[in-house]
Amino acid sequence: MHSGKDISKHITTKVLLERKKKKEKITMLTAYDYLTAKFLDEAGIEMILVGDSLGNVIQGNETTLPVTLEQIIYHTNMVKKAVKNALVVGDMPFMSYQIGTEEAIRNAGRLMKETGCDAVKMEGGKYLVETIRRIVEIGIPVMGHLGLTPQSINKFGSYKTRGVERAEAEAIKRDALLLEKAGCFAIVLEKVPAALGKAVSKSLKIPTIGIGAGPDCDGQVLVTQDMLGMIEDFKPRFVRRYMNLAKDMKEAFKRYSKDIKENKFPSEKESY
Ligand code: KIV
Numbered sequence: 001m002h003s004g005k006d007i008s009k010h011i012t013t014k015v016l017l018e019r020k021k022k023k024e025k026i027t028m029l030t031a032y033d034y035l036t037a038k039f040l041d042e043a044g045i046e047m048i049l050v051g052d053s054l055g056n057v058i059q060g061n062e063t064t065l066p067v068t069l070e071q072i073i074y075h076t077n078m079v080k081k082a083v084k085n086a087l088v089v090g091d092m093p094f095m096s097y098q099i100g101t102e103e104a105i106r107n108a109g110r111l112m113k114e115t116g117c118d119a120v121k122m123e124g125g126k127y128l129v130e131t132i133r134r135i136v137e138i139g140i141p142v143m144g145h146l147g148l149t150p151q152s153i154n155k156f157g158s159y160k161t162r163g164v165e166r167a168e169a170e171a172i173k174r175d176a177l178l179l180e181k182a183g184c185f186a187i188v189l190e191k192v193p194a195a196l197g198k199a200v201s202k203s204l205k206i207p208t209i210g211i212g213a214g215p216d217c218d219g220q221v222l223v224t225q226d227m228l229g230m231i232e233d234f235k236p237r238f239v240r241r242y243m244n245l246a247k248d249m250k251e252a253f254k255r256y257s258k259d260i261k262e263n264k265f266p267s268e269k270e271s272y
Contacts, residue, residue, distance in 0.1 A: 011046045011087040013119065013141050013185035019046075019218070020207040026186075026219025028209050029227070031082075032058050032075040036224060038082035045086055047209070049121065049221060050076040052091045052151070057225045064150045067093040069107055076115035089143055090117035094151040097122050101131045108135050108142075119185065123149035125175025129182045136183030144179035146172050146200075147213060148191035161212075163192040176200045176208075188221060189213040191238065212238030 019026050028047035031037040032054045040048055054075055055067040069092075076090040090111045097104035108120045119141035122128055132142045147162045156162070163169040172192065179187055186207045189197050194214025201208040201217050210217030222239060225231055229241040230249075259265035 009085045011085060013087070016047075016087070016186055016207050016219075017205070020205070026207055026209060028219055028221035029224045030054075030221070031079050031224060034078045034082045037079040037086075037088075040224070041083045041086045047089060047219070047221070048079060048083060048086045049089045050079050050091060050117070051121075051223065052093045053223050055093075057223060057231065063153050065094045065153070069093055069096045069110065073111060073114050076111065076117050080116045087118045088116075089119045089121050090115055092120050092122045097128070097131060098124075101134050104131045105135055105138065108140050109138075112140050119143055121145055121188065123151050125171070126178055129178050132179065132182040132184060141185045142183065143209075144176075144184040144187040145190065146175050146179070146187060146192075147189050147196075150190075159191070161191050161193065163196045169193075169196050172196060173200055173203060176204055180204050180206050186219075189217055191236075212236065 016026060026047065027045050028049060029040055029045050030049045030051045030053055031040055032050060037048055050072060052064040052067040052072065054071070055061045055064040058075075059066070061067075072090055072093055076088065080088055092104070092108060092111065096107040104122075111117060111120055120135070121143040122132065123145040125144075125146055128144075132144070135142050148156070148159060150159070153159065163172045169192075173196070176187055184206060186209055187200075187204070189200060189208050189210050191212040194216065197208065197210050197213035198216035207218035209219040209221050211221050226234065226239045227242050229244040230246050232246045235241075256265070
């Protein structure tokens with residue numbers, strides 16, 4: 001059955017490769033609900049990530065570690081319903097792909113089958129090569145994620161920039177090439193020096209999508225709540241705020257409250 005999508009505008013992994021070849025930048029943001037996804041899609045954002053960052057911005061957890069596959073499936077379903085053109089990536093949560101290839105295939109398959117997402121994302125390098133190769137082979141596009149990988153926060157001990165030391169920078173470069181060879185269609189590069197972001201992007205045929213990885217990545221991603229200024233106490237250098245929505249929302253809530261207290265809402269016009 002036809003989905004009602006305008007095929008000519010639909011973003012596929014092939015379109016993303018073309019963007020890189022033509023040196024056209026790629027846009028990506030996160031969404032976890034229907035309306036946000038609808039607005040992103042209508043604004044022409046090309047990729048929408050149902051990130052495990054929902055553990056932070058939706059659930060209020062310190063880390064992304066508690067997020068479950070069921071929760072990602074739940075949110076990806078809402079997002080997918082709203083999207084006509086963007087490529088929707090479902091994030092594989094902590095411990096849904098690390099145990100072994102078979103379990104990773106089963107979970108990536110569930111995520112795609114139960115939500116209709118276009119691709120899945122996984123954090124990590126060399127140790128994931130065989131898993132990614134098999135998942136891609138069975139027809140599930142995989143996006144890699146290198147640099148600061150928040151699911152490894154307990155190993156790193158902090159959210160500081162990765163790949164500053166030469167040895168780690170070299171490892172990230174090697175991992176990026178391995179992920180490309182394994183079949184990833186794109187790689188998120190998170191919080192690495194701009195020079196490393198540039199070097200990795202130049203070394204790959206597939207696009208890099210940077211978050212705090214400098215201007216030379218092939219595309220950029222941010223957590224939507226961060227760029228809307230909804231998270232007041234989190235402002236890393238790589239976040240550009242396009243709105244101050246936290247302030248605007250609180251202002252609206254206060255005005256609503258005042259109107260009720262002063263018997264100004266609802267008015268006659270707003271009544272039956
Ligand atoms: O979970 C997420 O939102 C992410 C992005 C920060 C890339 O992985």
